[in-house]
Amino acid sequence: MLKCAVWVAGLSCLVGTIPALGQEYKEIVPLNMEVSYNKTSNLIFPYAISSVDRGSRDLLVQKAKGVKNILQLKAGKENFPETNLSIVTDDGKFYSFMVRYDSMPRVLNLRLGQGPAELYGGPVLLKSDSLSAAELQRTAELTRISKQHRLKLSDAAYNVRLRLSTIFIKNDVFYFQVSIKNSSSINYYFDEVKFFIRDRKVARRTAFQEKIIQPKYVLGPDQVIPARTETVLVFALPKFTIPDKKHLYLYVTEKDGGRHLKIRIKNRHLVSAVPI
Numbered sequence: 001m002l003k004c005a006v007w008v009a010g011l012s013c014l015v016g017t018i019p020a021l022g023q024e025y026k027e028i029v030p031l032n033m034e035v036s037y038n039k040t041s042n043l044i045f046p047y048a049i050s051s052v053d054r055g056s057r058d059l060l061v062q063k064a065k066g067v068k069n070i071l072q073l074k075a076g077k078e079n080f081p082e083t084n085l086s087i088v089t090d091d092g093k094f095y096s097f098m099v100r101y102d103s104m105p106r107v108l109n110l111r112l113g114q115g116p117a118e119l120y121g122g123p124v125l126l127k128s129d130s131l132s133a134a135e136l137q138r139t140a141e142l143t144r145i146s147k148q149h150r151l152k153l154s155d156a157a158y159n160v161r162l163r164l165s166t167i168f169i170k171n172d173v174f175y176f177q178v179s180i181k182n183s184s185s186i187n188y189y190f191d192e193v194k195f196f197i198r199d200r201k202v203a204r205r206t207a208f209q210e211k212i213i214q215p216k217y218v219l220g221p222d223q224v225i226p227a228r229t230e231t232v233l234v235f236a237l238p239k240f241t242i243p244d245k246k247h248l249y250l251y252v253t254e255k256d257g258g259r260h261l262k263i264r265i266k267n268r269h270l271v272s273a274v275p276i
Helices: 011-021 133-144 267-271
Strands: 031-035 041-044 049-054 059-063 070-075 083-089 093-101 109-111 153-157 160-170 173-182 188-199 211-213 217-219 229-238 246-254 261-265
Touching: 031 041, 031 070, 049 059, 059 083, 133 160, 133 173, 133 217, 133 229, 153 261, 160 246, 160 261, 173 188, 173 246
Parallel strands: 031 093, 041 109
Antiparallel strands: 041 070, 049 083, 059 070, 083 093, 153 160, 160 173, 173 229, 188 211, 188 246, 217 229, 246 261
């Protein structure tokens, strides 16, 4: 039996946004959904789920383990009265469903955002003060194709070169344009890619701490750089500066290999970021 997990954080935002849509209102026709007591239904969204509101406790909902864009549904009891379900995703879209009980649902898995709006519950773009996943993606794509190569920070090992070409900034988010060129005849498989802040110098036998900077968004392959190819990646990181006597490092390691790469980044590189 699924545990009941409900997210309602976005509901007040939705209600407060309605007047901003203008004097003419368009009805959002909910999509019909059937759920069963003995089977689990799945809603798959193009972006992470930010909030969920169900109309009845008879409907059990939870995010699928290990992912942020799949919502699992199940009936808490058989033959429950019809109820509704409202969902907001990180790209600022609202989805509406009418949920009915059916011991044999016609559809168990439904992918959203793949066709015309009227086919999948009429998503409505909501206004939000926070930066959405869609905005991060659009800016990262612009950054990826930019030819403004302002920096010459690089490292190489056995015919594989890592280079930080430019740091951009928009809405308090850094966009690091990074290229990896594999001139060897062996594919390069990623093991780990991380940004971290560490002391400039660490004395032997002295303990040190690393502060990991988690990207808000990553554009590019997450598994392999094929032999004799070059790939451009973009890492979107929240705005920050580096404390005194410390440096920022970009570290890339090879899975089951020894071609590990590291770039040291200084404060002056960050403060010289190119505005977008």
